[in-house]
Amino acid sequence: xxxxxxxxxxxxxxxxxxxxxxxxxxxxxxxxxxxxxxxxxxxxxxxxxxxxxxxxxxxxxxxxxxxxxxxxxxxxxxx
Amino acid sequence: xxxxxxxxxxxxxxxxxxxxxxxxxxxxxxxxxxxxxxxxxxxxxxxxxxxxxxxxxxxxxxxxxxxxxxxxxxxxxxxxxxxxxxxxxxxxxxxxxxxxxxxxxxxxxxxxxxxxxxxxxxxxxxxxxxxxxxxxxxxxxxxxxxxx
Numbered sequence: 335x336x337x338x339x340x341x342x343x344x345x346x347x348x349x350x351x352x353x354x355x356x357x358x359x360x361x362x363x364x365x366x367x368x369x370x371x372x373x374x375x376x377x378x379x380x381x382x383x384x385x386x387x388x389x390x391x392x393x394x395x396x397x398x399x400x401x402x403x404x405x406x407x408x409x410x411x412x413x
Numbered sequence: 414x415x416x417x418x419x420x421x422x423x424x425x426x427x428x429x430x431x432x433x434x435x436x437x438x439x440x441x442x443x444x445x446x447x448x449x450x451x452x453x454x455x456x457x458x459x460x461x462x463x464x465x466x467x468x469x470x471x472x473x474x475x476x477x478x479x480x481x482x483x484x485x486x487x488x489x490x491x492x493x494x495x496x497x498x499x500x501x502x503x504x505x506x507x508x509x510x511x512x513x514x515x516x517x518x519x520x521x522x523x524x525x526x527x528x529x530x531x532x533x534x535x536x537x538x539x540x541x542x543x544x545x546x547x548x549x550x551x552x553x554x555x556x557x558x559x560x561x
Contacts, residue, residue: 365496368415368557377560378498 336404343399344374347392363387416483416491417499418557420476425550427475431468432543451532461539502556510549517541 348354356374360367363384372378373388380388389396414422439460443450450456480491495503521537 365498366417366492366494368417368492369496369498372498372560375560381497384497 336406338402339405340379340400340402341376342373342401344370344388347394347399351392359388359391362391415557416489418554419483420479420491421550421554421557423475423479424472425547425554427472428468428543428546428550431471432464435464435467452530454531457532457535460535464539501561502553505556505561506549506552509552510545513545513548514541517545 344359348356348359356370357367360370363370364387365384369378369380373380385396385400389399392399443456483489483491517537518541520541521534524533524537525531
């Protein structure tokens with residue numbers, strides 16, 4: 335089965351929201367700043383609830399915040 | 414390294430120090446003068462029961478001291494809030510530590526089947542509890558640093 339690669343635009347969205355800090359976003363979504371850092375760096379994929387909360391903060395649809403792509407196992411092996 | 418990771422490191426170090434110190438104390442005070450005490454079940458019962466509050470109280474005191482030092486040095490409060498990522502990491506670490514403790518428990522039963530002395534079973538039990546506690550913290554540290 336192909337692997338799903340999830341990416342996000344949170345850094346860009348924060349910039350367009352008057353350079354909102356990670357701490358501000360964390361406070362508004364009810365998580366720690368470390369969790370926001372982990373999400374931005376692709377080290378943690380949030381729950382659906384948190385993903386919707388983040389999208390709601392930026393007043394944008396979920397697919398504008400998170401996007402996904404199928405990573406073909408064959409493509410992954412070839413450089 | 415953020416404060417959460419530092420807290421975990423402090424927990425690992427204190428667990429090793431407390432357990433090591435307690436084991437050394439019990440050995441010096443009770444086992445060395447009279448080795449036959451290791452076959453006394455009451456001795457092991459007391460050793461287990463005293464270890465638990467000693468560990469909890471020591472951990473609390475050390476974490477309070479750590480919080481005060483962190484506040485003085487960095488002027489930052491230690492994180493008290495836990496969110497979904499913290500809970501998930503906690504669950505993953507508990508699952509792994511339970512498997513290790515279960516393996517240790519089974520190993521302690523094997524020592525009985527092999528007709529070893531009962532104290533080998535008790536030492537295996539205490540060691541598996543200690544190792545599972547340490548591994549639990551290491552797993553947390555791994556997930557906080559590497560992500561999942």
